[in-house]
Amino acid sequence: MKQSTAISIATGVAAAAIGGLFLYSRATRPPVINAQVPEPARPVDLQRYLGKWYELARHDNRFQKGLDGVAADYALRDDGKIRVLNSGCQGGPKGERSAAEGRAIVADEATNAKLKVSFFGPLYTGDYWVLDRGEDYEWSIVGEPSGRYLWVLSREAKPAPGVVEALLKRVEALGYDRWALRITQQ
Missing domain, CATH: 1.20.5 (Single alpha-helices involved in coiled-coils or other helix-helix interfaces)
Structure with a gap:
């Protein structure tokens, strides 16, 4: 040959x-659960956004299939990028915990509300948009421009039911189908 x-x-x-x-x-x-994803509602102070977040709900996806007890830790790296450590338990909050580490960079320096995140090296990056957040950074709603992914995050693993309901109403106000979300057991 x-x-x-x-x-x-x-x-x-x-x-x-x-x-x-x-x-x-x-x-x-x-599937798309919001065909008209809004721009982030307000800027993000990265120093205040860093730290631990608990997932309250998400639009289910293949890379989190069957996970509960989901948490994300964000920390500033020496090179100025953000270290992202996502973890979750398979089969319930007391199941075996696994973790994935990635990195993020700010994609919109005017607001810091749009980031690019990579867990698989430089060949694949995903959008991470902080669509809205609490005044005191006590909650965050994260999506991306395709309208296929959405996460509702809180600083508390188990906030009061009224707080969760208010966040789900905010999800609806942003144009998402709240009933398409999977509630995460913590």
Whole structure:
């Protein structure tokens, strides 16, 4: 076999594999629950946003399938990026805990409300938009521009039921289907 033919075959196989991965990722994305994602409601002070957040609810997705007891820790790295440590328990809040570490950079320096997050190296980054937050950074609603992903976060693992209901109403006011969210057990 000639070297050019072997290179052509290898290139074709690589292109098919990349295409297959692309189609798989497109086919396994959650459905859109907000076709008109709003811009973030207010700027974010990153120093106040850092720290531990508990997930109250999310639009379920393949990379968090079956997870409860979900938490996220954000910390400033020496290089100015943000360390993201997400963890959750499989099969309930007392299940086996696993974690994924990533990094984020600010994508909109005017507001700090839009970030790019990567858990898989530089080839894939996802949008992380702080759509709204509490005055004292006691809660946060996070989404991204496709309207397929949404997370409702709190500084408390188990806030009062009235607080949760108010956050779900805020989710609706932002244009999301609150009934499409999965409540996270903490």
